[in-house]
Each structure stands twice: as structure tokens, then as C-alpha cells.
Amino acid sequence: MKILAVDSSGLVASVAILEDDSILAEYMVNYKKTHSETLMPMIDEIVKMTNTDLKTLDAIAIAGGPGSFTGLRIGSATVKGIAQFLNIPIISVPTVDALSYNFCGSDRLVVPIMDARRNQTYTGIFDFHDGNDPEVLMEQCPMSVEDLAGHLNEIGRPIVLLGDGVARFRETLDELLTVDHIYAPAHMSRQRAGAVAVLGAKYYAEGKYTSAEEHEPEYLRKSQAEREREAQNA
Amino acid sequence: MSSKDTYILGIESSCDETAAAVVKNGREVLSNVISSQIAIHTLYGGVVPEIASRKHIEKINQVVTEALKQAGMKITDCDAIGVTYGPGLIGPLLIGVSFAKGLSYASGVPLVGVHHIEGHISANYIENHELEPPFLCLVVSGGHTHLVRVKDYGEYEILGRTQDDAAGEAFDKVARAIGLGYPGGPKIDKVSKEGNPDAIHFPRAHVGDSEYDFSFSGLKSSVLNYLNSLEMKHEQYVQADVAASFQKAVVDVLVGNSVHAIEKFHADKFALAGGVASNSALREAMQKACEERGVKFYRPAPILCTDNAAMIGSAAYYDFKKGIRAGLDLNAVANLKLGERAY
Numbered sequence: 001m002k003i004l005a006v007d008s009s010g011l012v013a014s015v016a017i018l019e020d021d022s023i024l025a026e027y028m029v030n031y032k033k034t035h036s037e038t039l040m041p042m043i044d045e046i047v048k049m050t051n052t053d054l055k056t057l058d059a060i061a062i063a064g065g066p067g068s069f070t071g072l073r074i075g076s077a078t079v080k081g082i083a084q085f086l087n088i089p090i091i092s093v094p095t096v097d098a099l100s101y102n103f104c105g106s107d108r109l110v111v112p113i114m115d116a117r118r119n120q121t122y123t124g125i126f127d128f129h130d131g132n133d134p135e136v137l138m139e140q141c142p143m144s145v146e147d148l149a150g151h152l153n154e155i156g157r158p159i160v161l162l163g164d165g166v167a168r169f170r171e172t173l174d175e176l177l178t179v180d181h182i183y184a185p186a187h188m189s190r191q192r193a194g195a196v197a198v199l200g201a202k203y204y205a206e207g208k209y210t211s212a213e214e215h216e217p218e219y220l221r222k223s224q225a226e227r228e229r230e231a232q233n234a
Numbered sequence: 235m236s237s238k239d240t241y242i243l244g245i246e247s248s249c250d251e252t253a254a255a256v257v258k259n260g261r262e263v264l265s266n267v268i269s270s271q272i273a274i275h276t277l278y279g280g281v282v283p284e285i286a287s288r289k290h291i292e293k294i295n296q297v298v299t300e301a302l303k304q305a306g307m308k309i310t311d312c313d314a315i316g317v318t319y320g321p322g323l324i325g326p327l328l329i330g331v332s333f334a335k336g337l338s339y340a341s342g343v344p345l346v347g348v349h350h351i352e353g354h355i356s357a358n359y360i361e362n363h364e365l366e367p368p369f370l371c372l373v374v375s376g377g378h379t380h381l382v383r384v385k386d387y388g389e390y391e392i393l394g395r396t397q398d399d400a401a402g403e404a405f406d407k408v409a410r411a412i413g414l415g416y417p418g419g420p421k422i423d424k425v426s427k428e429g430n431p432d433a434i435h436f437p438r439a440h441v442g443d444s445e446y447d448f449s450f451s452g453l454k455s456s457v458l459n460y461l462n463s464l465e466m467k468h469e470q471y472v473q474a475d476v477a478a479s480f481q482k483a484v485v486d487v488l489v490g491n492s493v494h495a496i497e498k499f500h501a502d503k504f505a506l507a508g509g510v511a512s513n514s515a516l517r518e519a520m521q522k523a524c525e526e527r528g529v530k531f532y533r534p535a536p537i538l539c540t541d542n543a544a545m546i547g548s549a550a551y552y553d554f555k556k557g558i559r560a561g562l563d564l565n566a567v568a569n570l571k572l573g574e575r576a577y
Contacts, residue, residue, distance in 0.1 A: 034565060036328055036331065036332060036563075036564075036565045036566060037563045037565050038563075039332075040332075040335045040336070040339060040562035040563065041561075041562045041563050043339070044339065044562055054340055069284060069287070069325070070287075070324075070325055070328065073287055073288075073291055073325070073328060073329060073332070074328055074332045075332075076291055076332075077291055077294065077328065077329045077330075077331075077332035077333040077336065078332045078333070078335060078336040079336060080291070080294065080295055080333055080336065081332065081333040081334065081335065081336025081337035081338075081339075081340065082336040082337070082339060082340040083336075084295050084298070084299070084336075084337060084340075085309060085336075085337055085340035085341045086340055212295055213295035213296055213299070216288075216291050216292055217291065219288075223282065223284035223285050223288070224284065225278055225282040225284065225285060226285065229277070229278065
């Protein structure tokens with residue numbers, strides 16, 4: 001089974017190709033060029049490097065959200081175009097779940113935090129004590145860093161934090177957290193398409209995928225205009 | 235299908251229409267599918283970019299599938315994919331561009347990035363098979379007001395542009411002020427038919443340093459001032475008269491500058507393009523001005539005036555013939571200038 005995986009949910013652009021149990025290639029760029037400029041050339045690069053015939057792909061896995069609205073859509077629209085022609089399904093992997101998979105097997109609770117703007121994070125709490133299949137103590141959601149710290153203190157277990165929200169919220173977290181906490185090293189702290197691919201393969205086996213036409217990002221948040229309109233009408 | 239024929243799949247998502255079309259040899263429309271989002275944006279009184287982007291991604295696959303189906307073709311039957319990459323709203327543009335790149339990459343069908351205004355101008359090629367450059371073209375829409383010399387296919391000289399609001403934008407703003415709502419262009423056009431265009435004299439702006447440039451924000455302000463002054467006096471305004479008088483002021487300026495250019499460049503062909511080219515008063519006035527001067531007048535049917543992908547397919551055809559191809563790093567450019575190629 002062969003899966004192309006893409007993550008453009010945050011500042012990082014990452015693509016990978018998984019064949020059965022093996023990642024054939026993984027490419028990550030954390031640079032200020034836009035995803036629109038980097039993503040397709042990166043896909044082309046790993047496809048060529050691994051002599052992959054696109055027609056042999058079984059599915060495309062994508063970090064489906066949350067994340068930067070525009071970043072999610074660049075990835076989503078790109079794979080919708082590729083999958084449409086190849087007539088293969090798209091597997092939407094929750095971004096925060098994929099991030100947590102960087103610490104698969106950790107004794108600590110794994111807590112990804114993405115900078116969600118408006119003083120919020122996209123976060124979740126994952127317990128890998130039982131192996132590769134984490135117990136999800138809190139599903140991915142938008143949350144203030146204060147509320148998150150409150151939850152973590154309540155649970156009271158050691159944690160590892162990762163994600164692009166760390167840089168932004170580290171001081172606040174150090175101030176608020178009363179539990180033992182560490183931060184991920186750079187190579188494990190960002191979205192990796194390899195993790196999206198591995199989780200994607202799992203979902204694929206479980207039949208959790210959609211057609212190219214049906215796929216759309218999971219924003220976890222309404223647009224500002226919709227929120228304001230609802231507030232006015234409330 | 236004759237082997238010398240060229241088929242282009244056009245894709246357009248620069249604002250609030252998700253559109254795809256198949257065009258043969260740049261002039262013949264085999265399909266023209268448009269999924270409009272106007273109903274949802276009407277709730278907000280105008281296009282909300284984030285909502286537009288979300289709608290585009292929901293619709294893009296089915297719109298493209300439908301366009302190919304109606305044309306009776308597969309993507310690999312097409313010689314190229316043409317996609318709007320600017321100007322427009324960046325979020326919406328990125329959907330079409332990213333999707334087209336993915337589709338082009340997987341299928342091996344070459345990609346051409348198209349300028350949205352060039353698309354609007356090219357809509358005239360579809361409607362009028364005998365039309366060829368050079369000609370003068372007035373492009374008027376919700377986002378653009380350009381008076382252009384089309385010197386050759388893909389070769390443009392911008393004579394004048396708006397220095398503030400686009401003409402269509404002024405229509406939207408005035409429509410909102412007199413309670414007509416969004417979209418303003420068609421609504422003002424309709425209600426103006428019952429109004430007196432000479433009831434109120436609104437100023438026709440003359441832009442100092444450029445003989446062909448436009449300005450509509452002063453006109454818009456003077457309509458708002460007029461409404462305010464009546465309100466202060468507790469007097470009612472006549473909606474149809476305000477609409478008709480405002481519309482006449484806009485049309486006078488658009489036609490005035492166009493006629494000036496026709497005379498200066500001794501043009502023998504003149505074309506209208508863009509959403510506001512559907513405005514009946516503008517069409518009539520421009521046609522009359524052209525006929526009086528022996529200038530052949532062209533305009534696309536309303537379905538080709540609004541944002542659509544057939545016009546993108548047509549413009550892409552002429553670029554494709556010149557050997558122009560976009561790479562996998564094609565990016566959307568919100569403020570792309572006409573005549574500029576950003577790849």
C-alpha cells in the first residue's frame with residue numbers, strides 16, 4: 001500500500017511517501033516561502049526521488065485541520081486536484097493528532113499546541129502509555145492557554161509540549177503549569193508528513209476516508225464574519 | 235476531435251464564483267459551469283473572503299467534473315489547463331491555483347496562469363468570432379475599472395484606471411445607501427428604469443493628471459451627502475431617481491473617457507467587458523457613442539460578462555499557443571497588473 005502525505009497546516013510544509021510499513025521519503029521545509037510556492041515542487045521532488053509512479057498511490061493523507069485557514073486550503077485544494085485525476089480517496093488526519101504522534105510511546109502526556117491567533121491555541125491531550133494507540137484525554141480543539149494549563153494541572157501528570165504554539169506561549173505556560181513539563185526538541189516539535197502518513201494508513205485500513213470531491217478542511221472555527229453575525233443576531 | 239484543434243479547461247475562483255469551462259480553439263464554448271455564492275454573501279452585504287474561500291473548496295471538484303462531463307471530455311483530452319492566478323481575493327484565488335496545479339501535475343496536462351482581466355477582455359473573442367486585436371476595451375466590474383488598448387493577443391496598454399473605487403464597487407455602495415442591497419449593479423440598473431436620470435445632478439469627476447483615469451469615490455460621497463441633506467430636512471428621497479441619476483453620472487464618465495480614447499487613437503473597434511458591461515444603460519450609451527462615430531461595438535452576453543471560466547479558457551488559449559507554461563510553483567497574486575506575468 002502506498003500513501004502520499006501532506007501537511008501544510010502551519011508554517012511548516014511537509015510531504016512524505018509511505019509504502020507499507022516504511023517511509024520512503026519525507027521532506028520538511030520551515031521557511032518563509034508560501035505553501036503555494038513550496039508544496040507542489042516538494043511533492044514533485046519526493047515522487048521523482050523515489051521513482052514513484054503516481055498511479056500506484058492508493059490514497060493521499062492530509063493534515064485536515066485545524067491550522068492556518070489558508071495553509072489548510074492550499075494543501076486541501078492541491079490534493080483534491082491530484083486525487084481527482086488519480087481517482088483515489090483522501091484521508092483527513094486531524095492535525096493535532098498527527099502532531100502528537102511525534103511522541104508516540106511517550107510516558108508523558110503529549111500536548112501539541114498550535115498558535116491559533118486571537119490568543120488561543122489548537123490543542124489536545126494524548127496518553128500513549130498503552131503503546132501506539134493513544135488514549136485521547138482531550139480531543140483537538142481551540143482553547144486558551146490558561147484553560148489548557150488548568151486542565152493539565154488538574155490531571156497532574158508529567159507532560160511534553162510541542163508545536164508552533166510553544167514559542168508564543170512558553171512564558172505563560174512556565175508561569176501557569178504546576179506539573180512537570182518539558183518542551184520537544186526542534187526535530188520533534190513541528191508537523192511532519194511522516195506522522196500524517198502513518199496515521200493515514202491506519203485510518204485507511206479502518207475505512208476512514210472520503211472521495212476527492214467530498215474532502216474539505218476541518219477548520220474547528222467559523223469565519224470572523226459568521227461569528228460576528230451570530231453575535232449580532234443572538 | 236480534429237488533431238489540430240486545441241481544447242482548454244478553464245478554472246476561475248478569484249472572487250465569489252467557482253467556475254470551470256472547456257473552450258475549443260479559444261473561441262468556442264463546449265461547457266461553462268458557474269457555481270455562484272451570491273446568496274450567502276448577500277447576508278453580509280458583500281463578498282466575505284474567508285467564506286468565499288471555504289465555498290470554493292467545497293465546490294471546485296464537482297464544478298470541474300461537470301464542465302468536463304458537459305463537454306464530453308476527459309482531462310487528458312485537454313491540451314492545457316488555464317487558471318486565474320490574479321488579480322482578485324488571495325484566499326479564493328489560491329483554491330483554483332492549488333487545485334489546477336494538482337490536477338495538472340497528476341494528469342500531465344500543461345498549466346497556464348491567466349490574468350483575470352485578460353479573461354474578461356477575451357470573453358469578447360468567444361462572442362464575436364471575427365473580433366481580433368487591435369481594439370479598445372473598457373473593463374468594468376466590482377473590482378476593476380480599466381480602459382485598455384488591446385494591441386495584440388496578450389499585449390495590453392492600460393490607458394486609464396480608477397484611482398479609488400471600481401465602478402461596480404460604487405454601484406454596491408450606493409445601492410446599500412438607498413436600501414437596495416447587494417449586489418448593487420443589477421439592482422440599480424433595474425430600479426433606474428423607473429427613475430428620472432436627470433432628476434439630480436451628481437458631479438462627474440475629472441481626474442487631474444491623467445486624461446483617461448476614473449474616480450468614483452467623490453460621486454459616491456455626493457450621493458451620500460444628498461441623502462443626508464434630505465434626511466436633515468426630513469424629506470423623502472425618490473429611490474428610482476437617485477439610482478437613475480447616479481447611474482447616469484457613472485455611465486457619462488465611463489463613456490466620456492472611452493470616446494476620448496476612441497478619437498485619440500482613431501479606434502475602429504470597441505469592446506465592453508466585465509460584470510458592469512451587463513448594465514443596460516452603459517451598453518446603450520456606449521453602443522450609441524460607437525455608432526455615431528462609425529466604430530464597431532462589441533460586448534459579451536451577460537453570462538460571459540460575469541466571472542466565468544470560459545473567458546479564462548479563451549485567454550489561456552492565446553498564451554498556450556505562444557508556448558507559455560506555468561510551473562509547479564505558480565502562486566496566486568492578489569494585485570497582479572494587467573500585462574504583467576508573475577511566472
